[in-house]
Amino acid sequence: MHALLFDGTLRLTRDYPQPALMAGEALIRPHLIGICNTDIEITRGYMHFHGVLGHEFVGTVVACADEAWIGKRVVGEINAACLRCTACQRGDFPHCPERTTLGIDRRDGVMAELFSLPISCLHEVPSSVDDDAAVFVEPLAAALEIVERCHIRPTERVAVVGDGKLGAMIVQVLRLTGCDLALIGRHPERWSLFQQQGIPCLAPADANAPYDVVVDCTGQASGLKTARAFVRPRGRLVLKSTYHGDSALNLSMLVVDEVELIGSRCGPFAAALRLLERRLIETQPLISARYALHDGIAAFAAATGQLKVLMAVA
């Protein structure tokens, strides 16, 4: 089958072996696949992953021991947990130390004609949520993880630093809290959607700092430094970016300013689907370009510096 993989080089192959159906898993044919910055970082060495790329998808279950799933339109959580360890026993599957991660860590991803995922990761997509919206469930859930981990109050001043793919989801989620929100970024050509939603968009030099809460989703070590400078004493800095390499941060100044640092990664899929069903998140204007999977190399080339690039599987 066709698959887009990274083995030190980004390559499209036509003869990748089809995955076998494993116990407790489902084989899924993706309809639409999103390219995430994490995919691009993997091609730069992040996670030292080799295999089929991709973890953002909406697709149809084509094989599964539990026949009730066959034919269902689904999205899927990306962490395949062991379901037995103490993390799994407390319901914290994304932190199972035995987990494999779709297209990121020891598990082939979705950029292929077929891929496999545990049934326990699947969520059926309601008919009112179309494929163009459903393909955003994974990054939307990641944005929701911020409000799962942090109590963002309606009276707080909040800045999202980074106007890329993930920032576009995060500002739309934080807007719903009623907080006094600003998007800080370097791509004014992307701001009209957010401005229409009542979110002020600013260049870093124009930021009205300090803020009570700052979210860094710049995807760069230099962006983290900018974000940290905007946090008030006793404020919170939420880290959303994952990238290849270390970041430098003056931790003594975090002690002096008593700033809380909060990491936040994968989030709740059911809640993301609820927000899409309630028509509270716009996804259509975030789609920059569409490619076929067999044009995946061109899709990756186009994805850097764009909002969402999608790939369709015929």
Next chain:
Amino acid sequence: MHALLFDGTLRLTRDYPQPALMAGEALIRPHLIGICNTDIEITRGYMHFHGVLGHEFVGTVVACADEAWIGKRVVGEINAACLRCTACQRGDFPHCPERTTLGIDRRDGVMAELFSLPISCLHEVPSSVDDDAAVFVEPLAAALEIVERCHIRPTERVAVVGDGKLGAMIVQVLRLTGCDLALIGRHPERWSLFQQQGIPCLAPADANAPYDVVVDCTGQASGLKTARAFVRPRGRLVLKSTYHGDSALNLSMLVVDEVELIGSRCGPFAAALRLLERRLIETQPLISARYALHDGIAAFAAATGQLKVLMAVA
């Protein structure tokens, strides 16, 4: 001037004295006034208040020492704080022990042709928020106080018990958190708006308890009992109702079930205005009837058992 007052009896008078302009205050001509359940409870003895009723309004400043306010369209916080005590010094004006409260405690309310409020309570209404929406800012802020006080996570199951005036605001605010939400009430004739917004509405007998968080806005001691029964062990019960008389609650069972009880009253006006500007809250379908202020007695008679009854001041 015309005024609707309670002095043991609800009375409309034509010759109530106009308020004097006090230092630091503004005289306001209300355009629209909302009737709240608290107003109805006051006529039953709540707070032992005698004077002009009412605290929900949108109006125009007609006199003020600071001329910049004159002619501004405003809404207003209802707690007139001393601005000097320790509560005020920590920014907690709604809990100033010296406060008077608009139409509720030692301060004439808004159901008159003119009333007075400290400038520090005023919020200018953006032009994009019309009077029919702005008159809901006070109850919407009260609903937002729940998410100001409690961290409601997108993964939590939440029930709002009470499908009245305040419940209508609360479910619309909680819907935005992404949580798994249900409205539990006894007025199916009011549910279509909420069902269109994707919120399941249920009779108490059909509740799918237990819930992680339950909000009681029934306005009745019996409703509190119902709400309490729906909270899971280690869950939270948020109290929003204020009414005349005591409530009975088995506190030992709260200890056994380790349930948190959280009182919540007045909330953040600026955040409420932001949600209305962002078009995230529907107010128009909540307006049950409109009266003129000089038909205030009829308006009060109509307000019991209805969603929002408004009074216009010519």
